[in-house]
Amino acid sequence: MLEARGTGSETGGPGRNAVTERVYTNPDGTVKAELAAERRAAASDAAERRNVDRELVDALMRALHGEGYVIVPELLPREDMERIKAEALPLLHFEGRTEFEGFRTRRVYSVIEKTLALNPLVEHPLILALLDRLFMPNYLLSQLQAIDVLPGEVRQPLHHDDGFYPIPRPRPPIGAAVIWAIDDFTQDNGATQLIPKSHLWGDVQVADIDTDALVPAVMPSGSAVFFLGTLWHCAGPNRSDASRMAATAQYCEPWARQQENYSLAISRQRARLCSETVQGLLGYSMLFPFIGFVNGRDPKRLLA
Numbered sequence: 001m002l003e004a005r006g007t008g009s010e011t012g013g014p015g016r017n018a019v020t021e022r023v024y025t026n027p028d029g030t031v032k033a034e035l036a037a038e039r040r041a042a043a044s045d046a047a048e049r050r051n052v053d054r055e056l057v058d059a060l061m062r063a064l065h066g067e068g069y070v071i072v073p074e075l076l077p078r079e080d081m082e083r084i085k086a087e088a089l090p091l092l093h094f095e096g097r098t099e100f101e102g103f104r105t106r107r108v109y110s111v112i113e114k115t116l117a118l119n120p121l122v123e124h125p126l127i128l129a130l131l132d133r134l135f136m137p138n139y140l141l142s143q144l145q146a147i148d149v150l151p152g153e154v155r156q157p158l159h160h161d162d163g164f165y166p167i168p169r170p171r172p173p174i175g176a177a178v179i180w181a182i183d184d185f186t187q188d189n190g191a192t193q194l195i196p197k198s199h200l201w202g203d204v205q206v207a208d209i210d211t212d213a214l215v216p217a218v219m220p221s222g223s224a225v226f227f228l229g230t231l232w233h234c235a236g237p238n239r240s241d242a243s244r245m246a247a248t249a250q251y252c253e254p255w256a257r258q259q260e261n262y263s264l265a266i267s268r269q270r271a272r273l274c275s276e277t278v279q280g281l282l283g284y285s286m287l288f289p290f291i292g293f294v295n296g297r298d299p300k301r302l303l304a
């Protein structure tokens, strides 16, 4: 089948073109059927590999493709969220500098450099099983944040998370996001608001969007809302007297640039403390054979 698989961590050097041609293309330049089949297989056995219920993954994928988002209630216990909150709170130093960040919203960026407490969210097996179905192997973490929406915050500007990739819509998502409820998400406290089915839209002007179509992701602490990078959404206004904390992880195709520049933001020492899965998500992985290599080889060698 794919003879070069065993050397999949290598690229460049003598014979590079021969390897590429053998693995990737037919003489007429079309992608080899084996490669396409291998990709389909990797996606279809995702549930088994991640040790999660295949029927659940199928059902969540159907909802995701239909609505553009899906809420998974109480995926982790509330106590886990309380521990994460205790770790994240001291890191929330500044309020937003723009309307988008939110002038009454506090965020932590470069999270993994500061705490590993959010890693179990980043690599939750059910989330990875969904991502395995959506993206090419070795997809990446694009950004990770804790977001604390304070009382009095107004609704965040509407956006979709892969909107900064300048590729016209409608199109498949280049990214996906998970927002974890650290606190309960309620109608009043700034629960993320989403527009069902808006992932199917073509290019639109924000001013033309009917905000009455927004649906709040009301969910208890420990739940997660998973949505496609093409789905329009925003953080809701916080009309309550308590803050609303979320953790959000965004992921992207392995050929797309990550939003956070992890090769600069997360030190190698810090990456060594992460699981192999998180290391791969940060960028210690490659899209075989030519995207992400270091000195012609898989970057995970840098952590050895």
Ligand SMILES: O=C(O)CCC(=O)C(=O)O
Binding pocket: 147, 156, 161, 179, 190, 191, 192, 193, 233, 234, 235, 236, 246
């Ligand atoms: O905090 C939220 O509920 C959503 C935040 C968001 O969509 C973002 O900042 O990109």
